[in-house]
Amino acid sequence: MKAPRILILRAPGVNCDVETAAALKFVGGAPEPATMADVRAGRVRILDYAMAVFPGGFSYGDDLGAGKILAVQIRGYLKDLRHFVRQKRPVLGVCNGFQALVKAGLLPFGSGEPTAGFAANDSGRFEARWVHLRLNTQSPSLFFRGLPEMIELPVAHGEGKLVLKTPRQLEDLKKNHSIAMQYVSDDGKLAGYPANPNGSVFNIAALSNPEGNCLGLMPHPERFTDIHHHPNWTRQTFFKHCAGLEIFRNAVDYCRS
């Protein structure tokens, strides 16, 4: 079967595109990197692809806030993205890509109007660390099939604290099962820093649209595609899941079916 074409959308400052493309290739995808400039010039049409990925990094230097300029570009030049999402094609935003999707109003609901945002980590600084995550077992996300409820992934960001405009929005997120992942302690409980590395509201680490085909997450799945990526691989003889790789595999398998 032909490998599904996957658009890896880059902007100046995006820096996780190579390993993200590598992860997609491992699981049978055909990643194709393209830049926002290609999109603006009409050289790349998103509807030609089976899936779209917005990798991590510091798009445009994050000079106006994380992912902000990329979000403006998406709203202005990637108008087909909402249509793409409505057609149930998978869209994944990682870290900076997640921030851009939220600020472009694609997540948590595809209204086109931003309803959430990101603030600087409570610690006041950039932080890299591995975190424990609890997946929402009721999430409709196509990215989560076969994954256990608890997984581990690394985060690395300075502006990852998800904030909502009103408390009511949290209820909406819960009702729609949009909260896809939460930061938890190693025994699975909602806990404060450092388990929650940034102070995100309700420990939210990832959001999904209610249909389950658009996922944005702060942790980096492309950094856990081999057991030797885990910080404790020298202590354990086996891992059942390289959670990151499984997330990509689910998406590529979905594109094929």
Place this chain on the structure above:
Amino acid sequence: MKSPVLTPPAAAPRTDAPQRMAEGFLKLSAKGLSDLSRKSLWSLSETELLAAQAYFKKEGRDPTWAEMETVAQYWSEHCRHKTFNSPIAYSDNGRTRRIKSLFAETVAKATKELKKPWCLSTFKDNAGIVSFGKSGKWALALKAETHNHPCALEPYGGAATGLGGVVRDVLAAGLGAKPVLATDVFCFGRPDDRGPLPEGALPPLSGLLSAVAGVGDYGNRLGIPLAGGGLWFEDGYRLTPLVFAGCAGILPRWAVGKKALPGDLIVAAGGRTGKDGIHGATFSSAELDGSAHAAVQIGHAINEKKLLDALLRARDEKLYRFVTDCGAGGFSCAVTELAQAAGGARVDLEKAPLKAGDLEPWEIWLSESQERVVLAVPPSSLRALEKVFAAASCEIAVLGEITRGGRITVEYGAARVADLSLDFLENGLPRAERKAVWKTPKAAKAAKPSFKSGAGTRCADILAQALAHPNVCSRESVVRRYDYEVQAGTVIKPLQGVKHDGPGDACVIWPRAAVGESEGFSGFALAHGLNPSYGKIDPYWMAMACVDEALRNLVCVGADISQTALLDNFCWGSPDNPEVLGSLVRAALGCYDAAKGFEAPFVSGKDSLFNEAKDASGKNVAAPGTLLITAAAPVRDVRKSVTMDVKAPGNPLYLAGWTSADLAGSLCAEILGAQGAGLPRVEPKTALKGFRAVLAAMDKGLVLSAHDLSEGGLAVAAAEMAFSGEFGLRLDLDAIACKGVIYSPEFLLFSESPSRILLEVPADREAEFVRAAKSAPALRCVGRTIANPVLKVKGLDGLSVMEEPIAALKSHWQKTLSEALS
């Protein structure tokens, strides 16, 4: 006749006559020349100025300012390493000998004599290049740099552009390498220092915080994992902090060589040129007085990232024949280097894209604006190159072309800015002989330490203080500010153990994303060695100890040290002071012996001299002579790498290597406020035998954890292994293999004898381990891992020396830096 007085051009708006001549230059007396040099920040000596004057007499005209600036930049200590390449009359305890070139007779000599076939390019390119992987298709570029003078003035920008500079060095190594690892090492005054400072100097803690933030903000944006490095705190650095940055990059084997041809276009790529960083190269030879802020560059990480992406793309499409980065001296050095490599060059500075409107041509020529490289491009490739760079939103401009004339010709529109003979620039630098004096200090001769065993301070107290010491304590609060996992290749991380917070000895990079699947599980490890405390007693043994430390760190993660490439970074005070130069010579001699002894060639290096500043009372203070050794070696199979945290209770612990009463310059002596005796003396042959035996056992999977013994000796290493793995340890001091008779538990626990590694061995395969590692000298089982979470030490008399809960040890170790930085 009275000699005329010249003044440098004021920073006035651009004039219509950009080629201002230094009129009357030919008539200046030696004193007049020196005055002019000082006023113009050229940092040229009298002999050098006279040589330049003689050259222009031969040319029959006065130089232009731009020409004199070019000479000053190209002949600067920073660009030409005059101290390392000039003759030295070296007196070692009264015996004098002449060194023709310190560089050729020490670090480079070892490389030449070792003749390793895997060294692909040493000392001539922007970075050293060695082979990588098993297919023969790849190579690894390595470089470590200093950015000390800028960081003393403006640590945030200085540390950021220091990293940016070393990344560009790797990016411009061969035809360009993809950076896959960055490192940084900081030497600062103690974080709790509140002492008086001269005007303009920053308190050490705020300097450190700014430098960390600068590296983090710049490095994280570049997407290069910052997974290695170190911190050293000492009063000697309070006015002259040292900031090192290193980088390793992967390039295809075919891209190692580069050659520009006449007719090639000279293309500037990357950031625009502005007023920042003028005189950076020459300013680094001046003592700091707080007046040189314009000499510090301003960085922009995203510009560098765009340049990086575009350049590697253009490399793979083979669109250029030569690349060099614009570092110190800006275009003046980069274009001249390119011209030297190709036989001549002509450029028009009016074509350079500027970010400020008021630049004089000589300022464009000298500006050290960041994120720029210079390429030699065949005219037929220009269109394709423009396309690649436009796709990455990165600017390029054709400045001129490669010529055959043996000259560097610089124009600004119709005006001639500079026209110099390349031969004069390359070979015209007069080599003045310097004096160097080395006298073995008393401290190196002390036979006995000034403290006695058990003198009031219990071992447990010393250990608690050692763990909390700024040079040992946890670096977690700094490490986490850097993205050490981007590119998904950091398989052995800087933080290790159950809670991901133990101190790793070295990082291992598996550059799968950069080289693809063909190389399987091939990776490489990178580690450092640094200890200025030893250098204060004898820089020769410091150099040996630094190389030894870097190598044993590599051994601890399982790297193949038979292919170790070394980088040197010498940071000393003014070489005009014979004693400072003597200590530098002594360190360089140590580097030679260490490289030969360990069969590890140097592939690149850098010296940063004149690390001096005036203190609050106006006294000139030099930074301690400091040598940073960076070592990289292949990891043949990253799946066999080892970490330092103990893995399970009930496993035997083996100590490899001899223990002597080595306490001179030790942490223990510092804690006790006493003078130690016995500087660690490395025996490379014995050490190498031990390292190889340990690696043989690791290769068979017979080592569960390994940790190197450095500052604080056995006690600190054992404590770190225990609390990182969350199991207890029992040590029996009687089992340690000693040279000479040592009765004191303090000596056994805190001696810093080199070449020692503590190993955890699986209990069920102990006999197999002993067979595999039998050639290791002084290999002894010295204890066991235990389920009870305590560090228990049994003394020579069979009685308990200490029994400390590992949680308490860990809390001592964790609090110092996190409290200082919060």
